[in-house]
Amino acid sequence: MKRLWRQRLKQHAKGQFKYLQLVFNDHFVLVLVILLGALLYGYSQVVKTLTASWWLAPAMALVFSVLLALGRLATLTEPADATFLLPKSAEFSQYLFKARRYSLLLPCVVLIFATIAALPLLPVLKLSVLTAALPLGVALLLFKDSDLWLQLLAFYPQRVPRWCRRELLLGVAFLALWAGFWWHPAIALAAALVIDLSLRWRLGDLLAAAELMWVPLIAAESRRMGRIYRFYNLFTDVPGLGGGVKRRRYLDGLAKLVPRGLPHTWQWLFVRGFLRRTEFFGLYLRLVVIGALVIALVDQWWLVALLAALFTYMIGFQLLPLYQVYDEIVLTYLYPLPQPQKPQAFKHLLAVLLVIAAVVLAGGAVVSGHFLAAAGALAAGLIVAVLVAWWYLPIRLAKLAAR
Amino acid sequence: MLEIQQLTGGYGTVPVLKNVSFTVPDGTITGLIGLNGAGKSTTIKHIIGLLHPLKGTITVAGHTLQADAQAYRQALAYVPETPVLYPELTLKEHLELTIMAYDLDEKAAWARAHDMLRRFRLDNKLDWFPDNFSKGMKQKVMIVAAFMTDAQLFIIDEPFTGLDPLAVHDLLALVQAKKAAGASVLMSTHILATAQQYADQFVLLKDGQVRADGTLAQLKQEFGLADASLDDIYLAMTAEGSR
Numbered sequence: 001m002k003r004l005w006r007q008r009l010k011q012h013a014k015g016q017f018k019y020l021q022l023v024f025n026d027h028f029v030l031v032l033v034i035l036l037g038a039l040l041y042g043y044s045q046v047v048k049t050l051t052a053s054w055w056l057a058p059a060m061a062l063v064f065s066v067l068l069a070l071g072r073l074a075t076l077t078e079p080a081d082a083t084f085l086l087p088k089s090a091e092f093s094q095y096l097f098k099a100r101r102y103s104l105l106l107p108c109v110v111l112i113f114a115t116i117a118a119l120p121l122l123p124v125l126k127l128s129v130l131t132a133a134l135p136l137g138v139a140l141l142l143f144k145d146s147d148l149w150l151q152l153l154a155f156y157p158q159r160v161p162r163w164c165r166r167e168l169l170l171g172v173a174f175l176a177l178w179a180g181f182w183w184h185p186a187i188a189l190a191a192a193l194v195i196d197l198s199l200r201w202r203l204g205d206l207l208a209a210a211e212l213m214w215v216p217l218i219a220a221e222s223r224r225m226g227r228i229y230r231f232y233n234l235f236t237d238v239p240g241l242g243g244g245v246k247r248r249r250y251l252d253g254l255a256k257l258v259p260r261g262l263p264h265t266w267q268w269l270f271v272r273g274f275l276r277r278t279e280f281f282g283l284y285l286r287l288v289v290i291g292a293l294v295i296a297l298v299d300q301w302w303l304v305a306l307l308a309a310l311f312t313y314m315i316g317f318q319l320l321p322l323y324q325v326y327d328e329i330v331l332t333y334l335y336p337l338p339q340p341q342k343p344q345a346f347k348h349l350l351a352v353l354l355v356i357a358a359v360v361l362a363g364g365a366v367v368s369g370h371f372l373a374a375a376g377a378l379a380a381g382l383i384v385a386v387l388v389a390w391w392y393l394p395i396r397l398a399k400l401a402a403r
Numbered sequence: 404m405l406e407i408q409q410l411t412g413g414y415g416t417v418p419v420l421k422n423v424s425f426t427v428p429d430g431t432i433t434g435l436i437g438l439n440g441a442g443k444s445t446t447i448k449h450i451i452g453l454l455h456p457l458k459g460t461i462t463v464a465g466h467t468l469q470a471d472a473q474a475y476r477q478a479l480a481y482v483p484e485t486p487v488l489y490p491e492l493t494l495k496e497h498l499e500l501t502i503m504a505y506d507l508d509e510k511a512a513w514a515r516a517h518d519m520l521r522r523f524r525l526d527n528k529l530d531w532f533p534d535n536f537s538k539g540m541k542q543k544v545m546i547v548a549a550f551m552t553d554a555q556l557f558i559i560d561e562p563f564t565g566l567d568p569l570a571v572h573d574l575l576a577l578v579q580a581k582k583a584a585g586a587s588v589l590m591s592t593h594i595l596a597t598a599q600q601y602a603d604q605f606v607l608l609k610d611g612q613v614r615a616d617g618t619l620a621q622l623k624q625e626f627g628l629a630d631a632s633l634d635d636i637y638l639a640m641t642a643e644g645s646r
Contacts, residue, residue, distance in 0.1 A: 244490075245490040245491045245532065245534070247532070260499065260502075260503055261503060262503055262504070262506040264503070265500065265503040265504045268500065268503060269489070269492075269500060272489075272491050272492060272496065273489075273491050275491075276491035277490070277491055326489070328487065329487050329488070329489060330451075330453070330481070330483055330487055331487070331488075331489075331548070333451070333452060333453060334451060334452075334476055334479065334480075334481055335476065335504035335505070336472075336473045336474070336475075336476035336477035336504065336505060336506075337473070337476075337504055338473065339472070
């Protein structure tokens with residue numbers, strides 16, 4: 001079983017590495033660094049102006065509870081396991097223990113970073129950084145440890161009492177953290193210690209002679225992987241997750257804006273692909289709306305311009321895979337169309353969509369009454385739109401053609 | 404008219420096809436026959452331009468893909484074995500796209516299309532997404548799209564599996580009409596009885612090479628089987644290697 005786990009983990013790591021490489025391509029890393037910098041700067045500005053208010057402790061407790069809830073038990077099981085490993089159900093707990101320990105890794109890193117990020121807030125709560133930081137961090141790690149035990153126990157439900165669930169644990173953690181931020185994090189640490197130790201002490205009893213529930217186990221894992229792949233799918237093409245097609249008859253008017261006729265063939269096709277394939281139109285709308293909302297909430301004109309540029313870039317980037325969606329349809333190779341028509345048509349569509357996006361994003365600043373910021377956002381968005389369509393797209397297409 | 408001369412090619416640098424040469428003259432139907440893996444699909448992929456030959460030339464109606472890709476593609480229509488359609492286009496839009504891409508006369512093309520759609524009982528499904536159709540119905544859509552064009556060469560990859568008998572009958576009628584109009588047809592199939600009945604000549608592929616080609620009479624002579632059917636000749640050919 002331990003060998004099976006090691007083998008699965010290797011396989012999993014290889015697959016994830018491949019996707020992460022695609023997600024964190026050079027351009028995206030650049031954007032992330034800028035975004036992170038802006039975020040940290042904004043955070044430091046906010047911290048400077050914060051004064052102790054009654055809501056700060058519960059708000060921080062809530063943020064940490066949400067962070068605690070992140071990170072599911074990664075079992076790396078596959079649907080075939082329920083058939084092939086059924087005779088090994090008893091030994092399979094060894095595999096799951098390994099999986100649980102592995103699942104602890106990433107959430108712990110996140111929680112440690114979150115604790116570090118919270119350090120400047122501790123003095124605002126009249127807590128000493130020296131004595132408060134360590135108990136807070138350890139409490140969070142203990143809560144996560146308990147949480148993952150509970151997630152594992154959920155697949156051995158026979159002897160586990162019904163109230164013994166992770167929702168309850170998260171609720172208790174929230175209250176303990178609230179009390180911890182209010183008086184001292186040692187309270188949260190004490191609560192976490194009691195819960196974790198009693199859980200581990202009872203573990204033998206709860207697991208003994210309990211049957212593994214294979215079906216929920218595999219369903220949970222496939223849901224978890226589905227979420228991860230859907231996330232990757234925002235950046236790259238995940239096979240088998242192409243997304244569907246919706247008729248969207250109400251958009252036919254837009255589709256008909258492209259005239260018919262040989263010179264417009266690719267445009268005609270691309271606009272329908274964009275409007276009816278769920279992975280493009282939905283994403284475009286979401287990013288434009290979220291971007292406009294974020295921009296409406298920000299005051300500084302330079303930040304508005306930066307955000308407009310960033311969102312225009314992201315939207316453009318997300319639309320690029322549309323160029324390849326017809327690669328598997330043999331008909332498109334057969335059409336007697338001039339070669340350059342396809343890239344030109346795509347550039348045209350991309351440019352139009354990005355200009356619309358830039359205008360809507362600038363509209364977000366108009367709504368909040370910042371006209372200077374709106375002008376900045378419009379200019380930044382348009383510049384990025386032009387850069388993406390006329391400079392970045394040809395480079396990407398040349399790379400594609402070289403493959 | 405399709406002319407293949409000394410075609411060597413395949414996937415990557417390992418040749419699947421070795422020195423394949425044959426001709427499909429105007430106004431004839433040629434059956435492309437061979438076991439699974441003999442190189443039928445590879446040959447077709449080379450003709451439609453999905454694969455590039457390592458050696459040799461392919462000419463369709465006097466054009467090569469290298470010299471004039473647009474004229475070459477204009478002269479060619481293809482019905483694949485596995486129908487793949489645009490998931491986001493309705494049946495009507497598929498045909499509109501074909502009209503656009505081949506620059507067809509809209510009225511005449513629609514007249515032809517409506518006639519075929521009625522035959523295939525698809526005329527009431529113009530606003531549907533054919534991607535959700537059954538395999539046979541999808542294949543009918545591809546047939547309509549291919550036979551709408553003014554191509555001079557029709558390539559049909561294994562057309563008889565998945566189609567209902569009525570549709571097979573209608574397809575053969577379409578093929579014969581195109582033949583009468585002077586087009587050439589290349590049809591790959593395993594249904595030998597139908598091939599024998601409708602094709603004027605045959606190309607027998609084996610291990611990536613043309614084992615024999617010609618009319619049924621020529622094949623009989625080649626294999627020394629006087630009253631053989633295409634089936635018998637096929638079995639004789641496959642037995643050759645195992646001896």
